[in-house]
Amino acid sequence: MSTLTIENLTKEYGDVTALEDVSFEIEDEFAVLLGESGAGKSTMLRCINGLTEPTSGHISLDGEPITGSQPNVGMIFQQHNLVEGISAYMNALTGSLDRATTVESLLQRQNSETKRQALEALQTVGLLDEAHQRVSQMSGGQQQRVGISRALVQDPDLLLADEPVASLDPSSAETVMAYLKKAANVHEVTALVSLHQVNIAAHFGERFIGLRDGRLLFDVGPEELTPDLVDDLYGSVETVGLAAQKRDEPSSDVVERRVRP
């Protein structure tokens, strides 16, 4: 487990301020980054994993500054970025690649420990029986689970996911999120997952970071994620259940909410 510390993070793209003076800390948690399209979620994740350089501010993992690409930070993308023509197992193995190495050279030199890790990671996401299936023949949800297994093989201290279920139907989205949370628990890794579906976030999140127009709007635990806060974030979005949904029991604060036309 690890502690991610974001201090006064600002990112400007020319005239656009994507993040402005954002600070928060997550420690040993499955945290969710919430916000409307354009709020700055992807920019935040890209700054943390070194794909984008912050304009100012500091990011550290267990007190060590993060700059540039980080082998100890695993990333799961919305468009999972898998190699579709090869098997789930081979894709999982690529998690052990350093970024400069080609898939072909990787396959020549995997040691048995890495192979064991790849199979274990596929087992964690419920795909051991499909290990030798080509990714191109898998469903979107299964492909995203392969993406999770690949990130696990990287043996990260921090797991990031950028809208990992945005392109999936609601049932597949729930399944993938359940495996993602299980993966974080089994590997005891701190996770930060950006989502726009509040009900899914409320179901799985242990902590909620809300961004609006690049600024931190809230940083709360499950009991504090109220419908009013979500309204502040999304304006016209209505949300089902929130805190009560996590406990799978009815509650007086359950508020039925829907996206208004």
Ligand SMILES: Nc1ncnc2c1ncn2[C@@H]1O[C@H](COP(=O)(O)OP(=O)(O)OP(=O)(O)O)[C@@H](O)[C@H]1O
């Ligand atoms: N490479 C870039 N160049 C210029 N502007 C950018 C770039 N990347 C993001 N932006 C701008 O920064 C702001 C934040 O974008 P970002 O993608 O981080 O938001 P987001 O919350 O992830 O939204 P989405 O869910 O739509 O991806 C937006 O105004 C966006 O247009």
